[in-house]
Amino acid sequence: MVKIMIDTDKCTGCETCANTCPVGLYEIVDAKAVPENVDECLVCRACEAQCPEGAIQVIE
Ligand code: SF4
């Protein structure tokens, strides 16, 4: 089971994760990234790698 942790103190709502995720898992709500339907995550870690703030952790 995959968990996605967003450090909301670091997240700037830049939408990079939303634009990067191949399964469109991120919504931006009130300028913060919110992962939805986490069960669909492919664990490709693209979001983790691309977040300019290092705010995402994908945990298996
Ligand atoms: S890429 Fe990082 S900083 Fe940008 S919206 Fe996603 S979690 Fe927030």
Ligand code: SF4
């Ligand atoms: S690890 Fe890949 S599939 Fe999962 S949320 Fe990040 S970009 Fe999307």
